[in-house]
Amino acid sequence: DVVMTQSPLSLPVILGQPASISCRSSQSLVYSDGNTYLNWFHQRPGQSPRRLIYKVSNRDSGVPDRFSGSGSGTDFTLKISRVEAEDVGVYYCMQGTHWPGAFGQGTKVEIK
Amino acid sequence: EVQLVESGGGLVQPGRSLRLSCTASGFSFGDYTVTWVRQAPGKGLEWVGIIRSKTYSGTTEYAASVKGRFSISRDDSRSIAYLQMNSLKTEDTAVYYCTRGRREPDYWGQGTLVTVSS
Numbered sequence: 001d002v003v004m005t006q007s008p009l010s011l012p013v014i015l016g017q018p019a020s021i022s023c024r025s026s027q028s029l030v031y032s033d034g035n036t037y038l039n040w041f042h043q044r045p046g047q048s049p050r051r052l053i054y055k056v057s058n059r060d061s062g063v064p065d066r067f068s069g070s071g072s073g074t075d076f077t078l079k080i081s082r083v084e085a086e087d088v089g090v091y092y093c094m095q096g097t098h099w100p101g102a103f104g105q106g107t108k109v110e111i112k
Numbered sequence: 113e114v115q116l117v118e119s120g121g122g123l124v125q126p127g128r129s130l131r132l133s134c135t136a137s138g139f140s141f142g143d144y145t146v147t148w149v150r151q152a153p154g155k156g157l158e159w160v161g162i163i164r165s166k167t168y169s170g171t172t173e174y175a176a177s178v179k180g181r182f183s184i185s186r187d188d189s190r191s192i193a194y195l196q197m198n199s200l201k202t203e204d205t206a207v208y209y210c211t212r213g214r215r216e217p218d219y220w221g222q223g224t225l226v227t228v229s230s
Binding site: 031037039041048049050051054055060092094096097099100101102103104105106 | 147156157158159173175176209214215216217218220221222223
């Protein structure tokens, strides 16, 4: 099975400053159709996960443009250009290329 | 508006069974794969299983941790997916979510809590 490894697992950030989360997969996430099914989710306490990014770098509708995704193959990054208070919570990467799908361990973002 | 609503969770003893439902609205349910994901208290997200659309024969796949104990089915006429959980173990205690899609799950329900305890 594919293993997704995120770092860091805890990320204290200062409001208005940038933040970056890394996600690495144990196998290439390029699918036979040429797409790379790497997603990013944000989960606030007591809420369901919300998808932010799909296919590495595509922002979902309503997601602020301070969020961006990048990467290829096995290495991926989620960046927040200027952290706002509403961005706290846990961020998960998830691969949908291989069966079974797999999530990273999660990165907890909190305000310093 | 796309909505997914899980129901059927609760407290159940080890070894017993429980069936969860995922009721969808706001989209053509039959055209989509449904994925079940769970989250143990204070833990991360874990894939449980999927059921593909009839276009892809409605086939199912399961995580190793639940294979042989859990089964997924769907009733497209009612826009409902089911997760039948048998031989429940304490480690199955979690919030169970249903989501739309498999490779890029976009919409998620609010989840339903299953507690397996004697």
